[in-house]
Amino acid sequence: MQTARASARKRLLTTAAFIAAGGLVLTACSSGEDSSSEPTNNSVEGNQSEGDTVVIGFSGPAADHGWLGAINSAALAEAEKYPDIDLRVAEGTNDANLQISQVEQFINDRVDAIVLLPTDGAALTDVATRAMEAGIPVVNVDREFSSPFAARTTVLGDNYGMGVSAGTYVCEQVGDQPDAVVAEVAGIDSLPLTQDRSQGFKDALESCGLDVTNRVAADFTVQGGEAAASQLLSAAPEIDALWNHDDDQGIGVLAAIDAAGRDEFIMVGGAGSANAMREIQSGEGVLQATIIYPHTQAADGIRLARLLVQDKAMSDLVEIEVPNRVVLNAPVVTSENVEQFLPTAFES
Template sequence: MSDTGSVPSRRGLLFGGAAIAAGTLAAGCTSNEEKEPAAAAQTAGGGDNDKPGKHVTIGFSAPAADHGWLAAITKNAQAQAKRYSDVTFKPVEPTNDINQQISAVESLISAKVDALVLQPNDGGQLNQVARKAMDAGIPVVNLDRVFPDKLSYRTWIGGDNYGMGVAAGHYVGRRLKEKGIAKPVIVEVQGIATLPLTQERSKGFADALKSYGFSVTARQDAKFTVETGNQVAANLLQAHKRIDALWNQDDDQGVGVLAAIKQAGRKEFFMVGAAGSANAMREIKSGGVLEATVTYSPTMAGSAVRVARLIAQGKGLSDLVELQVPQSLTLASETVTKQNVDRYLPLGFES
């Protein structure tokens, strides 16, 4: 794409964008090559951004896949990149070592990739190397764990942790009202209690429950692991002879939670999960204690690759009037139940 004429330059697109948030990504997007791009954006019927354009190289770095959700992040990014003949996907070795990830990102900067999709192990500790990429003219699509400095990324895309809690809380609240339970026993199995994302999920859950006149009876963290999920659930089941609803904040650790419930033979309550794993959806479909899960889908990595391609090619989103990809994209937390599980199952990840 040319940097001359009425179309904004790549650097202008990179650093001059308006910061607007969008809940969902358009599947089809329209090029900004027209003489009247705003009018074209409003009238486009699906656009043609999926057609081959300028060839671009997209660098990719993420943490090691020691968790089902994290493994799905890399798989989704790779699968999306393969859809485009005009994209060369350049991943580096996944790692949980901060210094190794910094070095890997520096290698992508040296390789002069056209865009970089980066899910940092820690946003604060990788902030400077992301800023280094931006200063070198490489747009960074910050995935999931946000950098504290907005100058360190062109666009952030991720899930809504507070919204996950709200969605779970509304499901639990409505179901308890339907059952006519006035003073329910509600237990919550958290992820890692000290993480802001865990705290945001808990706050959203509590806020939604409050609108029904309910509150959490007991809460314990399970470290996002199957083993700890099993132990924590067993402890909660032993401590509460009656439970009306259980919210588990992570479907990966939910494998252990469900095992503890089945081992205890408890069936008097219903459970809601979180993240949207395939095994959780299969449990929902089977009609057991797990009735629903709220999404925090790793498909966001595929969307991040699509966004990086658009930015590198100087394109925008077809359903928006603006010329540029938004600065922030927060994905909706959707509630998966037995009624709609077949639609969501293809997007589920394996725990």
């Protein structure tokens, strides 16, 4: 894994150098040309210029924990930035059937685009496909549909990458201990995103000869995290490293750790809440890192929906169309870089 990363980094540096050099050439060639030409659909000016009003229907799960609340508020805030966006927001729900009816209403209302964070990707695939067939572009957020025909564009956090980042960090901290006990408090096991996180964690640990010896699943809630962590701590009298998939349920995990009087291990969180970052910043507990899972995904979806309907594109790309798939990064936040990430973290 280290060799592959070194190679990838070398390619990135080489590419960056080439682009920088190319930028100098382009600047030199265009310095004497007329700069008054009309902006293109993927120029900064064309991208940001006000166009015809775009009616966007937005539906997501109930905001029953901090990350989902942040998803919703970020989407609303992004829409308010654009005078040419008319955002229609359906009530958040964890009932797939109710969410299906919401999307059907958007179709009947002939909205221009739909941004959909499905409570269950597979269950919402059929109605999203019907929207696409009706000529309404769908932007799929966070939880993927089971068919590529159900969305024009998909915006995802990197769930597998979260696991890789967490596992790599654990390897850096305890990988020199061949008998290190690694534990995991997962999210909802039935969700593909949880499965991807666990698989990435497992794969990264293999690079330093470790594996997960104790694992429990919770439900992304404080109560679920506390109950699952209490069960795990009872079953594992000694732990060297613990990864908890979600910082909201991590509040409960930390409560269980405090109640058990355990402090012999390091803990890594997930999602990147402000609470977790402040805990890392304090340096007073077991939590040493968290892995970012961006709460801006729906906000990105709102912006992309506007670009799609107005036949625009992303100004930082050469391409003249919005990409089919956008996967966001999963960086590790530690005491060394927490001040960089804390200002944009979500409150839970």
